[in-house]
Amino acid sequence: MGDLMMNEISKDKFIIVGVENVDLKKADKVIERINWKYTLRRFLSSKIAVAALIILTAIIIMGIIGPKLTSYQPFEEKRAWRNILPGAEHIFGTDYIGRDIFVRVCSAIRTSLLIGLSSALVNIIIGIIFGAICVYYGGITDDVIMRIVEILTSIPNVLFIIQILLVLRIGIFSLIIALSMVGWCNVSRIIRGQLLQVKQQEYIMAAQALGAGTSRIIAKHLLVNVINITIVTFALEVPNIILTEAALSFIGFTLGKPFLSFGTMAIDAQQNILFYPYQALIPGVFLSLILLCINLIGDALSDALDYRIDLGGENHE
Numbered sequence: 001m002g003d004l005m006m007n008e009i010s011k012d013k014f015i016i017v018g019v020e021n022v023d024l025k026k027a028d029k030v031i032e033r034i035n036w037k038y039t040l041r042r043f044l045s046s047k048i049a050v051a052a053l054i055i056l057t058a059i060i061i062m063g064i065i066g067p068k069l070t071s072y073q074p075f076e077e078k079r080a081w082r083n084i085l086p087g088a089e090h091i092f093g094t095d096y097i098g099r100d101i102f103v104r105v106c107s108a109i110r111t112s113l114l115i116g117l118s119s120a121l122v123n124i125i126i127g128i129i130f131g132a133i134c135v136y137y138g139g140i141t142d143d144v145i146m147r148i149v150e151i152l153t154s155i156p157n158v159l160f161i162i163q164i165l166l167v168l169r170i171g172i173f174s175l176i177i178a179l180s181m182v183g184w185c186n187v188s189r190i191i192r193g194q195l196l197q198v199k200q201q202e203y204i205m206a207a208q209a210l211g212a213g214t215s216r217i218i219a220k221h222l223l224v225n226v227i228n229i230t231i232v233t234f235a236l237e238v239p240n241i242i243l244t245e246a247a248l249s250f251i252g253f254t255l256g257k258p259f260l261s262f263g264t265m266a267i268d269a270q271q272n273i274l275f276y277p278y279q280a281l282i283p284g285v286f287l288s289l290i291l292l293c294i295n296l297i298g299d300a301l302s303d304a305l306d307y308r309i310d311l312g313g314e315n316h317e
Contacts, residue, residue, distance in 0.1 A: 039304045039305055040304075042303065042304035043300050043301060043304040046300045046303070046304075048296055048300070049296055049297055049299075049300030049301075052292070052293040052294075052296035052297050052300075053293070053297055055289060055293050056289075056290065056293035056294065056297065059109060059286065059289060059290060059293075060109070060113065062106060062109065063106045063107075063109030063110045063113070064106075064110070066102065066103070066105075066106035067103050067106050067107070070100065070102065070103060072090075072099075072100035072102075072103045073100075073103065074099070074100075074103050074104045074106075074107040074258075074260050075099065075257055075258075075260075076098075076099060076100070077097045077098050077099055078098040079097070079098055080098065081094045081098035081099075081100075082094065082095075082096060082097060082098045083095070083096060083272065083275075083276050083279075084098075085276075085278070086278060086282075090102065092105060092278070092282050093276075093278055093279065093282075095268055095269065095272075095279050096268070096271065096272050096276075096279070101265075101278075101279065101282055101283070104260055104265060104283075105265070105282060105283055105286055107258075107259075107260040108260050108261055108262045108264075108265060108283060108286075108287075109286065109290070111255070111259045111260055111261055112242045112245065112246070112261065112262060112287070112290065113242075113290075114172075115172070115175060115176060115179070115241065115242065115245050116238040116239070116241045116242040116245070117238060118176050119176050119179040119180050119183060119237075119241045120183070120234050120237040120238045120241055121234070122176065122177075122180040122183075122184070123179075123180055123183035123184045123187050123237055123241075124187055124230060124233065124234050124237070126180065126184035126187070126188070127183075127184040127185075127186075127187025127188040127190070127191055127233075128187070128188075128191050128223065128226070128230065130145055130149075130184070130188040130192075131187070131188040131189070131190075131191030131192040131194075131195060131226075132191070132195060132218050132222055132223060133145065134146065134188070134192045134195075135192055135195040135196055135199050135222065136195075136199075136217070136218055136222065145188070146192075149185045149188060149189065152181075152182060152185050153182075153185050153186070155182075157182045157244065158244070158247065158248070160178075160181070160182050161178040161179060161181075161182060161244070161248065162248075162253065164177070164178035164181055165178050165248075165253055170253055170254070170255065170256070171255065172255060172259055175245065175248075175253075175255065179241050179244060179245065183237060183240075183241065187233055187237070190229060190233055191226055191229070191230070191233075194225070194226045194229050195222050195225075195226060198222055198225045198226070199222070204217065204222070228305040228306075229305075231301060231305065232298060232301050232302045232305060235294060235297055235298030235301055236294075236295065236298040238294050239290070239291040239294045239295050239298075242287075242290065242291060242294075243291060245261060245263070246261060246262045246263040246266070246287060247263060248263065249261035249262070249263025249264045249266075249267070250263035250264075250266050250267055251263075254267075262283050262284075262286070262287040265279075265280075265283040266280060266283065266284070269283070
């Protein structure tokens with residue numbers, strides 16, 4: 001019986017499964033899709049991060065559509081409206097020269113996010129470029145760039161930014177440039193440290209041995225492996241830049257019309273803070289919420305993108 005069954009089994013009844021039958025490109029896409037689903041699930045499992053994302057989204061929507069819900073303008077002054085308490089007519093009240101605080105807060109939200117996101121993006125791009133150059137070429141190139149980074153980071157950021165603004169004159173673009181001139185240094189260090197670990201992997205040496213070009217190795221092998229840390233770094237850079245911009249505005253480096261900063265609103269509110277504290281409190285609350293929400297989202301992304309942590313916090317032994 002057994003011999004009969006063995007005689008009926010032939011080679012053509014088997015399906016050969018191996019590397020020949022695997023579409024590597026499709027496999028890579030499947031793995032990538034699984035990783036992003038895993039990341040999203042981990043992020044959404046954090047109730048604090050989800051709440052922060054909802055609050056931040058609501059603030060952004062308010063900053064965009066808020067001014068369209070009222071006829072007031074951020075710089076519109078009316079002496080008859082001076083120091084009106086929050087109410088139906090003026091939701092957040094008015095300041096000492098009759099400007100509507102709600103519209104001004106909406107304008108400050110847009111300005112802060114524009115500067116924060118733009119400067120953080122420039123920081124990331126420059127930091128990745130120099131970090132990748134340091135790691136790939138190494139030697140003298142790495143030493144020179146790292147010494148430049150050390151010199152720039154040894155200078156207090158605010159003082160360095162002020163010097164740049166004095167040369168370029170204060171404006172939205174010059175401020176973004178000034179903030180980016182100091183911000184990329186820390187990013188390049190982070191990217192460099194991550195890439196140094198990746199460079200030692202065998203597939204990098206194999207790509208070099210097979211004659212892959214510099215640009216291909218950097219783009220296809222090195223940079224792909226720092227996407228996670230780049231996203232987290234970007235999320236954590238934004239609040240630092242927003243806070244720095246507000247501090248610069250508070251000490252007098254204001255952008256002027258048509259841009260408005262939380263720092264400028266703080267200056268305007270300080271002379272009446274004892275009698276009308278809401279004029280400083282309301283902008284301060286929104287600035288704090290923006291910074292807190294972005295930091296919480298950044299921390300949650302850091303945990304979600306760390307694949308060394310077990311899915312859902314479970315122990316798989």
